[in-house]
Amino acid sequence: MEVVIHEAASGVVDSESGLEQSQVNYQVKNGDVRFSENGVNNAKFNRLPTKSPIDISFQNIVYNAPLGFRKGSKKILHSINGRFPPGQLIAIMGPSGAGKSTLLDILSGYRRTDIEGSVLINGENRDLKTFRKMTCYITQEDRLQPLLTVKENMMIAADLKLPTDTTMREKLRIIHEILVTLSLVKAEQTLTGQLSGGQRKRLSIALELISNPLVLFLDEPTTGLDSSSCSQCINLLQTLARQGRTIVCTIHQPSASMFQVFDQVYVLSEGKCLYQGSATNMVQFFNEIGASCPMYHNPADYVIEIACGEYGSQIIDKMVHLSDNGRSLHYFNNPHSLPDVRSLKEKADHEYQHEGQEELEATSQWNQLKVLMRRGWIKMKRDETLTYMRIIVNIAVGIMLGTLYWQIGNNASRTLDNYNLLFSILMHCMMSPMMLTILTFPGEMSILIKEHFNRWYTLKMYFLSVTIMDIPLSILCGTIFGVIIYYMTGQPLVFERFLMFLAISLLVTFVAQSFGLMIGSIFDVVNGNFVGPTTAVPIMMFAGFGVRINDLPGWLYWGSYVSYLRYGLEGLVGAIYGMKRGKLECPEEADYCLHAAPSRFLEEIGVRGDQFWNDIVALLIFIGVLKLLAYFLLRLKLMMIR
Secondary structure, eight states: OEEEEEOSOTTEEOTTTOOEEOOEEEEEETTEEEEEETTTOOEEEOOOOOSOOOOEEEEEEEEEEEOSTTSOEEEEEEEEEEEEOTTOEEEEEOSTTSSHHHHHHHHHTSOOSSEEEEEEETTEEOOHHHHHTTEEEEOSSOOOOTTSBHHHHHHHHHHHHSOTTOOHHHHHHHHHHHHHHTTOGGGTTSBGGGSOHHHHHHHHHHHHHTTOOSEEEEESTTTTOOHHHHHHHHHHHHHHHHTTOEEEEEOSOOOHHHHTTOSEEEEEETTEEEEEEOSTTHHHHHHHTTOOOOTTOOHHHHHHHHHTTTTOHHHHHHHHHHTGGGTOOTBSSSGGGSOOHHHHHHHHHHHHHHHOSOOSSSSOHHHHHHHHHHHHHHHHHHOIIIIIIHHHHHHHHHHHHHHHTTTOTTBGGGHHHHHHHHHHHHHHHHHHHHHHHHHHHHHHHHHHHHHHHTTSSOHHHHHHHHHHHHHHHHHHHHHHHHHHHHHHTTOOOOHHHHHHHHHHHHHHHHHHHHHHHHHHHHSOHHHHHHHHHHHHHHHHHTTTSSSOGGGSOGGGGGGGTSOHHHHHHHHHHHHHHTTTOOOOBOOTTOSOOTTOSHHHHHHHHTOOTTOHHHHHHHHHHHHHHHHHHHHHHHHHHHHHHO
16 A cells, blocks of 8 residues: 655745745655655655554443532443554544543543443453553643753653663654654754644654654644644554554544545544444445435534434434444444454563563653753753743842841841841742742643653652752852842841851742642642632741740640741841840930840840751751652642543
8 A cells, every 4th residue: 555645835834933844745655654855855764663553442431520529420431332453543533522532531541540341452451551651642732841942852752762772873863754754854943832733733743753652642633723734634643553553533523535534433422432433434324324424515524413413312322223332343444354353462462571571661760860850951041930030030129128128237226127127038038939839830730741641751750850950040049139138238247147047048948949839739820829828828927927936825836836937037037146146236326226135136026046957957847848748749630630
């Protein structure tokens, strides 16, 4: 069989990216793909499957979606069956709410709870760990790193998904072949955030092709694309299927020309299978149920109209009965020539035993950490919000507070004002990093969900890389802010005191970041914006600023132990007024300086000046506990999503 696919015409300029699209001709012959870009290159695309094909079937699948606490559940899938042979492009169709994405989630292993029935791989019950090594799941949303170029994204994916012993030359060759095949070579130096919709969709596919999966699951791959981009995407998937891969995608309502590209169609309506078979046999199926498709009418449109109930429920019941809810294979093309699952299983078992029990991720955790930190460094350099804006805000706030509290640090008549300043510094160190994390981390969640499920890296290494990469920038911003505010407000110019002041400020910042990460791991941006400031109120209340710690009622005294601001305030006050500091200067214009003696001031506000190292230890404990909580809550969130 020979298929020739012509992609974009040479010289066509993409309106969104402004890049000239190359002309790429694919020639598929006996499973081999040859490509030529602009008529110059004519190499062989040899990223063919290296393992035996995968035959997927499922029996009596039932899914009950929970409706909430004490609200019961709703049945989404009703004992459906089906078979998806290898080497075919398969479309799961149906109206909105029919259960397409739910079925795709179950088949891919993304959804694992509240499911009845069985999924079979080559005729045997699916071993999910083994199955996930051979598959990938491309979600409807293009979950990509917007601050990385196409080539950088591909290189990161190659470093994470290819075996560690793969040479750089081999990685670059694989990346180039995939980019040429998907018409992305001209855009390889373009930031992902500047790509067009079709380019982003092709890049999503390209990233997963690096690991050369046997099975691809795609949720609505044509959503948001124009007709030309849709055709390119579907033709590409057909090309990949011809190489021996099993490709399953959900699609809402394809055009007539696109519909004919699919080898097999699986139609759902209200969680039941209406039709399973080839696209060309669907018209015959309509005739047999007595609901002939009108002439010149798109069969894909017609079956969706039926599935929506526009022709009554009796026709739907007939379709479910004739297809036996997905058990019937009568409408396949050559159903008697389907591959023998027993031989496929024997060959796959032999390959698996030969390779041994390999890890789920392709590379070591140390390599994952290095690659993720490299990606984090690139993002940090280019991120205006998390990097440059953060530095500017710390400089601006430092100058503002320094101007407002100019040279009051050694003024005995303004000791209470300086105390207010110290608390304002703590508020800045708490609120700024906490809210920044709450606002930005949920945006990373969607990328994390996709990459973690597709075995790019372990959650531990991702979390560790995020934690490590934020340390240098936090120290830089905290030091800039600390130097400005310390000098402008006239605090004691003793290097030891400044280091104590800076250490407490940075530790409070790290605690606040950990707290924000914990909130961002659970809530979305909207809910996080409410939860973050709300939880900050009791933390401030028990810090000992408005009400002294010793004056708290006994039944509320416990709150001071769980308020990290209490230890931050105590540490800052100790750094400025502790260590047996001498008397402060009383200006001539002041009638009387009540707090000229720092020891008397410490006694009045109920703070001991010799607790600095205890405060350091307490803040370090807070950082460790909150980091662990954030990690386990993040893991719990990933489990709950699935």
